Amino acid sequence: MANNAHERVVVLDFGGQYAQLIARRVRDLGVYCEIKSYKTDPEELRDCKGILFTGGPNSVYAQDAPLCSKEVFELGIPVLGICYGAQVMAHLLGGTVSSSEVPEFGKTMTQFKNDSPLFQNVGESVCWMSHNDYISQLPEGFTASAWSAHCPAAAMENRERKLYATQFHPEVEHTQQGQQMFHNFLYNICGCAGDWEMKSFAQETIAAIRERVGDKKVLCGLSGGVDSSVAAMLVHKAIGKNLTCIFVDHGLLRKDEGDMVEQVFKKEFDMNIIRVNAADRFFSKLSGVTDPERKRKIIGEEFVRVFEAESEKLGKMDFLCQGTIYPDVVESGTGQAAVIKSHHNVGGLPEDIGFEGLVEPLRDLFKDEVRRVGLELGIPSQLVWRQPFPGPGLAVRIMGEVTPExxxxxQEADAIFREEVANAGLERSVNQYFAVLTANRSVGVMGDGRTYGVTVALRAVTTTDFMTADWAHLPYDLLGRTSNRIINEVEGVNRVVYDITSKPPATIEFE
Incomplete structure (x- = not known):
């Protein structure tokens, strides 16, 4: 909403899995960046400070290979091609791309030309390679600026035309000096000023909402998650009591969570909040249901019904506020896979609910940026850093039938685990962690007597993008304390296990 006033860098997506990561690296350096399809008309790029090409799974010489227009190179705007993007540049400008006799995958020691504008303050170091093809002949006017044992042009450049390319991936953490390379490209080559910061984003967005909405009314479905909370807060600061939030408490939230959301937004920030305590209604619908997909469907449909019933009581509302964030927008179609999916983050609200427009103040932001805005707005850190939580709540962390008991x-087991992770100072370094109530019962011994109790599973993962994840190597003493506390403090549990499966092959959630 507020990006128009900022200098802009564009990532052209050729179907690479790291498109969002490249954009985040650029934004981390204070430059606004957005992702567009490689098919984008070059005329739409004329106001850019720089253009980056992503990697991709194709070969440039294959039939139907994704290629951008050659005019992109005639705009006089600096371009940085990465992996497949480097090969696109070489191919379109008259170079040759060939199949490698020795493909390079993984960490690769790489040498750099010290006088290259792209590699200032970069020394010999490890880079992340992932390619079967390589640039065997450089286009006219280009020189090699980096090389590895099996790749004579690990990078190439044409300084006069401000065209640069790397065969490796500077955006991934395994490339040791990747962020320095992005810094060099943005500031030394593109001449960016670096005017993208969360403080100015918040101020400009509040002003833009105030201008657009005026004295009309906005309805928001508030889940208490970071996206909906920050979106609601921006709108509240813009229009005050003309915003009404409906908080549907389906009884499947974490311990004390509903009370915390109400306390923060209603009492601390004086927001217009209607809390609907609909737990009985949801438990009644879930009675006897064990299939996870049916659980999800029932909860989603019921959520919509409750939201509709409450919103009808309010009379006419002009706008619907949603916490849509940039990954939602990107997943709706850039690059080749233009898979459109509807991101109604309040449970799939019907389109005919009768609003004149949507207010989506976060649609330009990544998750980490949303958190920074939340802190900037004064939302308490325990809410801003709230763990990712599925829409159906604890229903999909309970194997089998869902009951209040x-x-x-x-809730108790999960609260203990989260408390112990926080006590160990690991709540920011572990990306997601939670407890699951399995359907397993097993024999145990407690107080010299036989028990037949349930098994709680603990799950903790580290990840950068939630597309893949590794199980978190938590300290044994932390796991031991958590297990002891759960068994001693939560009646009915006599066994605690820790899930050490990565994604893939598993998912992060159990159901």
Whole structure:
């Protein structure tokens, strides 16, 4: 909403898995960046400070290979091609791309030309390679500026035309000096000023919402998650009591979460919030249901019904506020895979609910940027850093039928685990962690007596993008303390296990 006033760098997506990561690296350096399809008309790029090409799974000489227009190179705007993007540049400008006799995958020691504008303050170091093809003949006017044992042109450049390319991936953490390379490209080559910061984003967005909405009314579905909370807060600061939030408490939230959301937004920030305590309604619908997909469908449909019923009581509302964020927008179609999916983050609200427009103040932001805005707005850190949480809540962390008793048990076990992770100072370094109530019962011994109790599983993962994840190597003493506390403090549990499966082959959630 506020990006128009800022200098802009564009990532052209050729179907690479790291498109979002490249954009985040650029934004981390204070420059606004957005992702567009490689098919974008060059005329739409004329106001850019720089253009980056992503990698991709194709070969440039294959039939139907994704290629951008050659006019992109005639705009006089600096371009940085990465991996497949480097090969696109070489291919379109008259160079030759060939199949490698020795493909390079993984960490590769790489040498750099010290006088290259792209590699200032970069010394010999490890880079992340992932390619079967390589640039065997440089286009006219280009020189090699980096090389490895099996790749004579690990990077190439034409300084006069401000065209640069790397065969490796500077955006991934395995490339040791990748962020320095991005810094050099943005500031030394593109001449960026670096005017993208969360403080100015918040101020400009609040002003833009105020101008657009005026004295009309906005309805927001507030889940208490970071996206909906920050979106609601921006709108609240813009229009005050003309915003009404409906908080549907389906009884499947974590321990004390509903009260915390109400306390923060209603009492601390004086927002217009209607809390709908609909737990009985949801438990009744879930009675006897064990299939996870049916659970999800029932909860999603019921959520919509409750939201509709409450919004009808309010009379006419002009706008609907949603916490749509940039990855949602990107996943709706850039590059080749233009898969459109509807991101109604309040449970799939019907399109005919009768609003004149959507207010989506976060649609330009990545998750980490949303958190920074939240802190900037004064939202308490425990809410801003709230763990990712599925829409159906604890229902999909309970194997089998969902009952109030099972939810209470899981809330207690989960709260203990989260408390122990926080006590160990690991709540920011572990990306997601939670407890699951399994369907397993097993024999145990407690107080010289036989027990037949339930098994709680603990899950913790580290990840940068949630597309893949590794199980978190938590300290044994932390796991030991958590297990002891759960068994001693949560009645009915006599066994605690720790899930050490990565994604893939597993998912992060159990159901």
């Amino acid at each position: 099972k939810v209470k048990l899981l």
